[in-house]
Amino acid sequence: MGNNFTCLLVEDDVLGIEMLEDYINRRNDLTLLATGTQLSEVEELLHKYSPSIIFLDLIIPYGEKNNFSYDKIPNDIIIIIISAIPLSYYKRAIPIGEKFELLKPISFENFSKCVDHVIEKLSLVNE
Template sequence: MDKITCLIVDDEPLAIEILEEYVKKVPWLSLKGVFDAGMDVIEYLNNETVDLIFLDIQMPDLSGIQVAELTKGKCDVIFTTAYNEYAVEGFELAAKDYLLKPISFERFLKSVQRLQVEKEAKADVKSDYIFVKVEYKIKKIRLDEIQYIEGMKDYLRIVLIDEKVMTLQSFSKLMPALPSDRFIRVHKSFVVSIDAIDSVEKGKIRINDQLIPISETYKEAFNKVLKDRTV
């Protein structure tokens, strides 16, 4: 079962502590970060991807509503708040749920279970290819032909078995289309196909003649994937 990656965004330490405890109790949730300010989340999502944000509404710099508007389409949102007057506005932003504080674990679990069911349903119908924009056309790319993807400023270079494709794209938009059990980010500038890895040596991944660095940010997650597949 693929884990749902998530962030907690709240300016109340007690609320954060409770949500952290709840996330730890659910084996298929993976907490990637905790933030107490909206701007920090927006900056994080410019470079990283997650499936879900537990988002407080009343915060000092940007409200949760504003954060949801600015990050719309990047991930799912479950609002967490002590005030129910924002519920209608929250659902207008297509929030997955609206949890009213104090949040019980039973209510929390019910909310995230619905997301897990949705994710599994999507995985069952996920295609073995993607479409990307290449110059003035849309190109079909088979996932089993992708060796690795390199970030190059505003572009991504998708290295296939027999060719290289440049697309005006960001990792944050592309990653949700790639199956997490087949592709993993190992560096701010690299995503690799797990099946394409030839070897791992001295903190670098070898794919054919290319050595790809593993950064400290992604090292732990990559090592876990490697350990799970090592006999």
């Protein structure tokens, strides 16, 4: 499996960023393109890069005012939600389309299981 998948990380917690960057860098099949710390940066990052995967913290500062909303994330990008709150309990807006869930605290084992599942799905689509 020689595929390499690009990703963005959107997380506001410094320790969370360091940990997830480390997890991403431990894998030969992932390349981190950029990291954002607020929701308002997502649209700009999406214009600049075309990631296969976004690691997205749901509880994150919005940042500068702009017209970003989750529906601006293209449907072909797989979203991995990183949150301490299970999606089933989260009552605010969430991205539409295919989502995977990584609950904090995130172990490397759980991170890898989730990413393996996502990559398997992406590989089937790209065949």
